[in-house]
Amino acid sequence: MMLPIADPAAPPPAPTRWYRHLYLQVLVAILAGVLLGHFAPATGEAMKPIGDAFIKLVKMIIAPVIFLTIVTGIAGMRDLASVGRVAGKAFAYFLFFSTLALFVGMAVANLVRPGAGLNIDPATLDASKVADYAAKAHESTLTGFLTGIIPDTFLSSLTEGNILQVLFVSILFGVSLALIGDRGARMLDLLEDASIVFFKLVSIVMKAAPLGAFGAMAFTIGKYGVGTLANLAALVGTFYLTSFLFVAVILGTVARLAGFSIFRLIAYLKAELLLVLGTSSSESALPSLIEKMEQAGCPKSIVGLVVPTGYSFNLDGTNIYMTLAALFIAQATGVHLSFGEQMLLLSVAMLSSKGAAGVTGAGFITLAATLSIVPSVPVAGMALILGVDRFMSECRSLTNFIGNAVATVVVSRWEGALDAERLDAALRGKPTVTG
Template identity: 45%
Template sequence: MARLKQLYVQVIIGILAGIVLGLVAPESAVAVKPLGDAFVALLRMMLAPIIFCSVVLGLTHVADMRQLGRLSLKTLIYFEVLTTVAMALGFIAVNVVQPGVGLHATNLAVNESVSKIAANAHHFTAIGFFLSIIPSTMVDAFAKGEILQVLLISLLTGAALSIGGIKKDSILLRGIDEAQTILFRILGFIMRLAPIGAFGAIAAAVAAFGAATLLYLAKLVILYRAASLVFALGVLGAVSASIGLSIFRILRLIRDELLIVLGTASSEVVLPRLIEKLERVGCDESVVGFVIPSGYSFNLDGTSIYMAIAVGFIAQATDTPFPLGQQIGVLAILMLTSKGGTTVAGGAFIKLAATLQTVKALPLNGLGLLFGVDRLMATCTALTNVIGNTVATFYIAKWEKMFDEAKWEAWQRGLAADQKQVVAASGATVVQK
């Protein structure tokens, strides 16, 4: 019974119940979709204020602007290196396995949905992306909940307070600190609804796509998930090991968040929880406040793998010649178009369409091949992005020597104590029997 009180167990039960309902009673499952939508909406409601409080409070701890500049530079370098590695892994995987070869989808009809996506993607440019970071007004950024815009305002506010030499006991800072405490308390209330939200989201997804969807384009889905697993355990595992941490310990730390992402197929919904949890286990709040929000737009490892595999798959499936030279060129384009996941409306499909618009050699209607498995791909993308941003925070915190080993060790001791209690409780149950 003690395990049932843990959030991850409740979320697992919600997911399993949703899958069963989606398969047994699809019409009823579609009707519970608002439960998932409402839960995601509640969590997204918390993003902007929590980011603002976390970034502002974190920057007031930065000694000077040179330290902030160094932190920013190291973070962006890390993001670019890791996302490039992720893209390269995706290209290698799709070229070795060749999941689209033999499909011969050479006469794809014009798809209305693809046409709409292409119209949106046509407006996507590098200049437009960077200009979109600047909000119309400071209030507008919070009203729309655009993460990069809120991050920009937060950085400017935090820098202004830090340069101004505001005192640590300032009424303003105390107010922001107390606001953050209240926001995290509200977040705790909302998280109690996670099992219900996961139940509604997964039930509707299974009902909409059906069990047969699990077999549709299975080779592509399996390849993508395998590549993401290799990246998470191999690449990110090596990054974690280089700073003396175990990737499995990190995964254990964010277990609840990963299950919530699995149920909702959205990485944004766990952003506030990640900020709170990473600060609690030893990462400096200035590092967490900068790396996590910016990572949601610039460190999209899962998105990078997805786009690389999707581009290769479309070329293979449509029998389009796609030599190595062109693939390297596309890799360079993807370094731009894969960024800005939360600021470009429409997500991965929009960015993939922007890439295909640039790479004229590939048919734009090839996007239609991926519609059937979008939900399956999106879930894996979100999971990989969350793991990547968590590891990035630990790495930058260690790199900047802004990691509290004592807090990390305290968390591990607490974990060990919990495990002993579970074992003891299991033993007591056996004895009673």
């Protein structure tokens, strides 16, 4: 729900005690998880169910939150032409920046060459370690992706956890509700009341975020160990630096052109970003992102379309990772790729990233799909990076999350529907809601 700017004459709300801030609690939980995983690896691994349980809690509410946000947003607009216009602008944005991310990853891999000099014989690699990912990649065809958007039943879209299916039925239902006009007013009122209940449920679930971040981080460090990073420090460091520069320079420029600071936006979303870091999953903060972007002055109808769609189509971090990791494997195994072969690799990556949209662990799966189609680079080479993929998935998720937040503000600005006063207040940490 769009919430009003606070009355400047009203007394300021009581300050929240420092230890009650969610971002601080999550940060402490992450540090505790790292320490436990490092000094007691077996115990750290045993914390996995805690992290998994929190992510399941969040996924439990993702479908209804998306459904209610999109349906009430579209039905409340009544102008269906604007829905198509928003979707068109969002997809144009996604296509441009996701493609740019692929080019950035390829350019950095050629410039830094993190895999050069390893001289690994592909025949010595254990292909069985990545067999499951390769099998999933073959299942993730473009045709399968397109048909998979349509759920078996209306209700199954809300129970199976496929974001694209939820998006599909939500748009259809919202359009239908808008078309019947005043006869749907009671239904719209009911759904708007339900959305208030579910966002309150989101706030309740998020109180468990520190536990989820603790369990997930303790498992990651306990199972894989910080020491595994040393073997592939060049790749991991290059990926993190590239992602940082993409966010700070490219997305930062986009943000400035749209009239806001990327760093203020990051500070505004700090609790969600820490949660994404701790759980290695951007989905864990999806409901909170929807709520916060509405509070920051983006219309519900635009937030409802851009955020869920972006989670499948605007994967900047994943795309940087795909070309960078593919060229790292080629360099490490002594495979020389011509410019033409690299462009083929990039083209295949563009398609495969869409084919695996919405698939859990999409980064590694889409990489397998890409390499299976480009025979020059051995798929078995993925075994080289399997041990550090968990650490890189955190950076992928963070970059994807920030990219979708920026996209939401930009599309709102393009539509002339952004409340600039509310956005400025939110990014500066001023109160934006009453009571």
